[in-house]
Amino acid sequence: KAGVTQTPRYLIKTRGQQVTLSCSPISGHRSVSWYQQTPGQGLQFLFEYFSETQRNKGNFPGRFSGRQFSNSRSEMNVSTLELGDSALYLCASSLDGTSTNEKLFFGSGTQLSVL
């Protein structure tokens, strides 16, 4: 079974641009969560999608948005990039996220650098 796939692996953008990151969950998984990982901050929860609906949201500005498609693939978009958005963006999938003891399966992440 293929794992969680995130593309692209690396991205370099300049301030003010926008970016779209993609995540394909493990086959059969319907919940997709996004996290921002930075040194010293750990993993900050961005949002979680299930059945094409955003079910939970973290404390990030509206420049961060996402969506999920009918095949459970998810995209995350960041508009008007700022230097502070430089980070590793991780996607994680789970079966349906309704059980609080469900394990998350993580992708390798997309390393975004904003210059």
Add this chain to the structure above:
Amino acid sequence: AQSVSQHNHHVILSEAASLELGCNYSYGGTVNLFWYVQYPGQHLQLLLKYFSGDPLVKGIKGFEAEFIKSKFSFNLRKPSVQWSDTAEYFCAVNAYSSASKIIFGSGTRLSIRP
């Protein structure tokens, strides 16, 4: 809102030393607790989890964690570390009231001297 604190940012130990990494969470209700590990160049993966029953949980590679409800803690332990345990360790909490929103701590980097 739930939150997780990991007080040790970087721990350096020699091989065979004992390990304890602290994790405290803030949430008054029922929670599930997790430890995830990120080995150099690898994906984050689950080390162990607590959801009910025996508060002492055993995970992979000889790790264990103890849930102490009165202290809101879920510390990770290993009696004798190996060089291969060098990694970053993240504690996480999932509150029953908001399933699917798993909150992580800031992580603890563990370096093992051979």
